Amino acid sequence: MVRRQRLRQRRAAVAAVAVLGLGAALLAGCSGNNDSDGSSSSTSKAVDLSVLGDKKPATGAPVKIGLFNIEGGTAVDSPEIGDGARAAADYANEYLGGLGGHKIEIVRCGDKGDGASAAACANKFVQARVAAVVVGQPATADQIVPVIQGAKIPWISASPSAPTEFAYPGATFFSSGFLGLLASQAVYAKQKGWKRVTMLGTENPQLVATLNSIGKPLFKGQGVTLDFVPVPHGTADAGPQVTAATQSKPDALVIAADAAGCQAVFSAMTTLGATQPKMVNNACVAQPVVDAVGEAGIDKTVLFMSGDPVGDHEEAQLYRAIMQQYAPDVEETGGITPLGYQSMLGFVRALNADSATSGDVTPETVTAAIKKAKNLPLPMGNGETFSCDVTQFPVPTIKATICNSKYFVTTYSGTKAGPYETVDAAAAFRG
Known part of the structure; x- marks a missing residue:
């Protein structure tokens, strides 16, 4: 019985990979600079540059690495994510010997949120003969990945968001994307003993399809009922939606929206006296949201992230030191900014662990070096490791390699985030 139930869960996840392209919008907080992690922003922490270690400059011939990120467009523009990736590369060149002694030469190209820019970047990377493409946050992955795959260039990212990324065997990820977010929230709900959870999400056919084919089966497998209430895009007063979401007296809420949508829901919850914990992505704790809704609105928010950039552990300190040293103009280093850093430093660590590099x-x-990576420190991972020798996320028909299945979770008390704990998203698929 249990095996049949797990098999149904896996089939549901596989069937829904085709609609997981909405993950880019949800995990990145849609477009724009929603890159603050609230009052616990890493800019408020003291930076100790000694954690950079001893210098070991790269002296070998340069190797070209592509950098693809949402920047330069009118609707999507988050250059700070790419700046984080470049900072990690600069650190590697000065302190880690680059890639096996070779200096990393970044070939940067902006994803402007349209097919034309994706095609231009694909051509640029192929013509430059890059050894790999490291990704910050893409908006048009489905337009560029087929070209990259055709050229057999490795695609390295912190988090998958598009169907083509999941389907490319040459793609490697250091987190499990929107699929992992849903799974980790289901596992977390079970751990808390919650029996019913309601999601308030942006009214989107893809999101509805994903919830029906992935989200609800995953939560059901953890003994939790997941309901859904759509919130029309641009809603300023989410009172009717919050009223509908809380009628069944759920133990908690999930909010899947951009910063504006999160703000509308938080404000309505405060007005209506709804006090349920709310599981969110980083868009919901962007500084403008925190400023607008205050302690009452942010209290009991449970934030899920692919790493912990604000803690006191060595990896978080290293992140802050690298950003201070190599990207000092990036004002907010929390939220989605660390995605590029995690992609680049994970890539460097994987390659430098192989002497053949x-x-x-x-x-x-x-490709060969990444496939050997095992038990290496996860950037911003608070002691967690990543391994790419086998995929860490057990969905058989996903062809990409997911090197880490953990999500980092913190709960806010007022506007202050608590310590991070880890949740294993892959547990939702294990029999």
Whole structure:
């Protein structure tokens, strides 16, 4: 019986991969600079540059690495994510010997949120003969990945968001994206003993399809009922939606929206006296949201992230030191900013763990090195590791390699985030 139930869950997840492209919008807080993690922003922490270690500059021939990120467009523009990736590369060149002694030469190209920019970036990377493409946050992955796959160039990212990314065997991820977010929230709900959870999400056919084919089966597998109440895009007063969501007296809410949608829901909850915990992504704790709704609105918010950039552990300190040293103009270093950093530093660590990297760095040698990566420190991982020798996320028909299945979770008391704990998203699929 249990095996049949797990099999149904896996089939549901596989069937819904085709609609997981909405993950980019939800995990990135849609477009724009929703890159603050509220009052616990890493800019408020003292930075100790000694954690950078001893210098070991790269002296070998340069190796070209593509950097693809949402920047330069009118609707989508988050250059700070790419700046985080470049900062990690600069740190590697000065302190880690680059890639096996080779200096990393960044070939940066902006995803402007349209097919034309994606095509231009694909051509730029192919013509430059990059050894890999490291991704910050893409908006048009489905337009560029087929070209990258055709050229057999490795695609390295912190978090998958598009169907083509899941389907490319040459893609590697250091987190599990929107699929993992849903799974980790289901596991967390079970751990808390919650029996009913309601999601308030942006009114979107893709989101509805994903919830029906993935979200509800995952939560049901954890013994939790998941309901859904749509919130029309641009809603300023979410009172009717919050009223509908709380009628069944759920133990908690999930909010899947951009910053404006989160603000509308938080404000309505305060007005209506709804006090349920609310599981969110980083868009909901963007500084403008925190400023607008205050302590009452943010209290009991449970934030899910792919890493912990604000803690006192060594990896968080290293992140802040690297950003201070190599990207000092980036004012807010929380939220989605760390995605590029995590992609680049994870990539560097995976390659430098293989002694063969000291030779020619090509798409072929990059792929081989990444497949050997095992038990390496996860950037901002608070002691967690990543392994790419086998996928850590057990959905058989996902062809990409997911090197880490953990999500980092913190609960706000007022506007202050508590310590981070880890939740294993893959537990939702294990029999």
